[in-house]
Amino acid sequence: MRRVVVVGASLAGVHAVEALRERGYTGEIVLVSGEETLPYDRPPLSKSALLDQARFDDLALRPPQWYEQQGVRLLLRSRATGLDLAGRVVALADGSVVEFDGLVIATGAAPRPLPLPCPDGLRVHQLRTLADARGLAAAMVPGRHLVVVGAGFIGLEVASTARQLGLEVTVLEAASAPLNRVFGTAVGGWFRRLHEHHGVTVRCGSPPEAVETSGNGVRVRLRDGSRISADLVLAGVGAGPVTGWLQGSGLDIADGVRCRPDLATGVPGVVAAGDVARWHNRLFGEEMRVEHWTNAVEQGRHAAATLLGAREPYCPVPYFWTDQFDAKVRVVGRVDPGGEVAWEREDDTSLVVVFGREGVVQGAVCVNAPKRLAHYRRAIADRVAWRDLARDLEPVAPSASVDRGDGGW
């Protein structure tokens, strides 16, 4: 391969580049990004950097000279708009094309727009990019009222940061509990109490129906007829893989770029990694797409190895974290609130809940309990039988653990 093009100057993209060079690839590398800045780290955007804006300048994944040292040609402000697999070129927004021999697709995910009527010109914040975070930070003035639509991870992290900055915060969730879709109602209830304890108003079960202007501010109307006034609104209603530029390319892009177990797409010399990649994880026997930090690192590296001819399946135990107030939340494996659920520990500051499916341990949620996290990671990798693990734990009836009702955010 004379030239590898990495589309998406993301965490997965940077680690793909690093792994290509570590493995001895000496050809050209072109890194294509629609953003204006060097690749940066996203987790602090909703937490430490939003709390302390000085940190916005300190988020670069690699220093500028690294790209030169690695022999990478960076094309910033160059959003990919199309892929021609026959001609082996990526089309860019300015009308130019970049030829490739090898291609790493790492375009990540983008926030879903709020699926509500909203007047033109009214700003509803989202949070994905550095520019989004700067805009949100500028609006987060102490004393203002922030309404967060959607009690997912981003929404709850921003709610936590906003309270620490002295804003009034209301979180609106269509389902009956925060994080209902990922964790189920019972674990979601713990998060509700955490936020309420810190002064967040959490309103569940009545979906927002419209965003309206109201004087200098905004008003959110709920299905039950109530109206909530706000100075600013953040939509945190999930994200979807960025595959619009791959429409018509011939790749299978139903909910992410579909890959083989080794992250190859089936088209020679084309691999995918990070939030945008859907692949069959043999450890769990299922197709998955993982929108988390560590997966982007390891999957970027793995895709690079596959591009250079390795054929190992990628079968990690995924894990991720979310920090909200004083709760360090760590999640390992696959969490399916519709399967087996058992509680190991619950008090005001910590929580350990284990999830199983088809007779084996599949996942765990650990709050302020890092050692249990490591314990369960091993149990998941070793496919420990559910009955062996859950014998001493308190089971939760599946019907009580999940509310699939309106949790469609």
Next chain:
Amino acid sequence: MAFKVVFDAEKCQGYANCLIEAPEIWDFDENTDKAVLKQATLDDQLRARAEASMRGCPAGAIRIEDPDT
């Protein structure tokens, strides 16, 4: 061949990702909320695990040094 893991406890934010990646190398102090490096000099068998824990640290608190560096 042995190599060395260098851990900067000041930078550690208590993510515990290192503990997930390489429990052979790391422990965790729940009182200080920081990782604990069990042994700094390691045999090459643990190299891949040590590198995974270095990459997995969002705070950049872990480095790996070879004997000749």
